Amino acid sequence: MEYSTILFQVTDGICTITINRPDKLNALNKTVFDELDKAIDRVYMDSNIKGVIITGQGSKAFVAGADISEFLEVSEKHGAALADRGQQVFFKIEDCPKPVIAAVNGFALGGGCELAMACHLRIAGSNARFGQPEVNLGLIPGYGGTQRLTALVGKGKAMELVLTGAMVHADQALALGLVNEVVAPEELISKSEGMLKLILSKSPVAVAKAIKAVNSFDHSRSGFSEETRLFGEAFESEDKREGTAAFLEKRTPNFPGK
Ligand code: COA
Numbered sequence: 001m002e003y004s005t006i007l008f009q010v011t012d013g014i015c016t017i018t019i020n021r022p023d024k025l026n027a028l029n030k031t032v033f034d035e036l037d038k039a040i041d042r043v044y045m046d047s048n049i050k051g052v053i054i055t056g057q058g059s060k061a062f063v064a065g066a067d068i069s070e071f072l073e074v075s076e077k078h079g080a081a082l083a084d085r086g087q088q089v090f091f092k093i094e095d096c097p098k099p100v101i102a103a104v105n106g107f108a109l110g111g112g113c114e115l116a117m118a119c120h121l122r123i124a125g126s127n128a129r130f131g132q133p134e135v136n137l138g139l140i141p142g143y144g145g146t147q148r149l150t151a152l153v154g155k156g157k158a159m160e161l162v163l164t165g166a167m168v169h170a171d172q173a174l175a176l177g178l179v180n181e182v183v184a185p186e187e188l189i190s191k192s193e194g195m196l197k198l199i200l201s202k203s204p205v206a207v208a209k210a211i212k213a214v215n216s217f218d219h220s221r222s223g224f225s226e227e228t229r230l231f232g233e234a235f236e237s238e239d240k241r242e243g244t245a246a247f248l249e250k251r252t253p254n255f256p257g258k
Pocket residue numbers: 023024025027064065066067068069107109110111133134136137
């Protein structure tokens with residue numbers, strides 16, 4: 001299977017999926033979601049694959065968010081569908097019975113932070129930066145960020161990060177519990193592989209059941225639907241129109257507040 005926006009490589013049972021749009025800081029467009037979806041299906045089905053590392057191409061970004069330029073192309077009525085599509089792909093990652101580690105090699109913003117949080121573990125290079133900056137665009141996180149960030153760091157800090165859009169460095173992310181480990185950037189992949197190999201040395205039956213059990217902590221998932229609905233509402237706002245236009249025109253937004 002050929003991909004145009006991701007790299008898919010399997011070595012010694014470890015599948016490395018690399019989001020590969022470095023000139024756009026690996027922003028997630030529709031094709032990336034489609035290819036990621038297919039890649040994860042392959043992970044589920046291929047018995048040669050024992051575990052997964054997801055990372056970004058280049059040294060600057062893991063993923064700098066959903067592709068903001070697509071937000072102008074998608075009809076304002078389809079914001080909820082956009083969020084739902086992303087959430088379904090990320091649920092597939094979260095529910096994967098094989099361990100999935102995010103190797104965060106730079107900016108993990110918006111959908112990038114959400115992708116990292118959908119993985120079972122996060123290892124960050126010391127140059128990584130995390131944030132949910134959607135509020136700058138007149139939007140809210142739509143791929144599970146309001147739910148998974150709250151689960152990982154607690155309501156107070158999640159609220160702060162979502163309302164301010166502020167970025168945190170890798171060390172702060174470690175202190176918050178947003179990442180599991182911070183390593184030197186040049187060691188990111190080897191340390192991620194080391195963690196994965198440790199898990200792969202355990203019982204695959206137990207690992208799969210442990211993933212399912214820990215995920216059951218948030219068994220209702222009702223907050224995700226509410227996030228989808230509210231993202232859809234924000235997507236129709238004049239603030240979103242202004243926020244996305246301002247980003248693409250590289251200027252500060254002037255929100256009308258409606
Ligand atoms: N969607 C679409 N394009 C994006 C993008 C995104 N989320 N993030 C970065 N890009 C593009 C930029 O438009 C730019 O493209 P260009 O060279 O054609 O102009 C390119 O990637 C490089 O980004 P740039 O902004 O020039 O790099 P920088 O070092 O000045 O800033 C960031 C880096 C990450 C701070 C900045 O790109 C940013 O704020 N990105 C958006 C983050 C965001 O809001 N994500 C949430 C989306 S819901």
